Amino acid sequence: MPSNSLQTKVKAFERLLIIMDELREKCPWDKKQTINTLRYLTIEEMYELSDAILEKDMLEIKKELGDVLLHLVFYAKIASETNDFDMADVLNSLCEKLIIRHPHIYGEVKADTEEDVKRNWEQIKLKEGNKSVLSGVPSSLPALVKAIRIQEKARGAGFDWDEKSQVWEKVQEELQEFKDEEKATQPNLQKMTAEFGDVLFSLVNYARFVGINPEDALEVTNRKFIKRFTYLEIESKKDGKQLDKMSLHEMDEYWNRAKSQ
Numbered sequence: 001m002p003s004n005s006l007q008t009k010v011k012a013f014e015r016l017l018i019i020m021d022e023l024r025e026k027c028p029w030d031k032k033q034t035i036n037t038l039r040y041l042t043i044e045e046m047y048e049l050s051d052a053i054l055e056k057d058m059l060e061i062k063k064e065l066g067d068v069l070l071h072l073v074f075y076a077k078i079a080s081e082t083n084d085f086d087m088a089d090v091l092n093s094l095c096e097k098l099i100i101r102h103p104h105i106y107g108e109v110k111a112d113t114e115e116d117v118k119r120n121w122e123q124i125k126l127k128e129g130n131k132s133v134l135s136g137v138p139s140s141l142p143a144l145v146k147a148i149r150i151q152e153k154a155r156g157a158g159f160d161w162d163e164k165s166q167v168w169e170k171v172q173e174e175l176q177e178f179k180d181e182e183k184a185t186q187p188n189l190q191k192m193t194a195e196f197g198d199v200l201f202s203l204v205n206y207a208r209f210v211g212i213n214p215e216d217a218l219e220v221t222n223r224k225f226i227k228r229f230t231y232l233e234i235e236s237k238k239d240g241k242q243l244d245k246m247s248l249h250e251m252d253e254y255w256n257r258a259k260s261q
Helices: 006-026 029-033 036-053 056-080 087-100 115-128 143-156 164-182 188-207 214-238 247-261
Strands: none
Touching: 006 029, 006 056, 006 143, 036 056, 036 214, 056 087, 056 214, 087 164, 115 143, 188 247, 214 247
């Protein structure tokens, strides 16, 4: 069972810091690592955590959270060796930021709804020196996730549709523009790509309005497709058939059986 004792949690974190110090001093692999060499490993760990969350596997989530936390402690340890910052600096900086960005908790600002909080958050970030409410969106984010974050931040600044019906009209409009470009006498791939991007962006917007995370939705579909296609491969092989020699009608039979499983 999880411990609700702050002292127990602090002691566990202290234990991790001590182990990190020992590994950095004694382990050949840990001694060799730099902030740059850890970067791609950290990205991998984040994807593994994401997988565990999608699977709703709490034991695996706990494990992956530990791996991510190890990386955070590792970065701070490396930085402390060059006197740039240490774990205490990281934690105190985070605490200060949280206090500043939650004036409805630690100040006199009123925020009764989630939207109020998001709006205040973006206004505070602009006061902190951000040139744009969108400047906090990492350029290296996958395009779908980036679209979600862009729209969330724009909404926090008050730039948004009033009704979901307006958003759906925009989806239809963008879809028609794509169709028009596709049906042109001489279709232009560059223009078609741009119009298709508009369709996707508008669909992401609509998903947000109806409370769907499009990244999660697409991943559920990806996994469903993989499961059904794998079934098709396995079962057709059992029947002595080769996938590349099967008709689409034959494949559909296995596909429909997979759907019923």
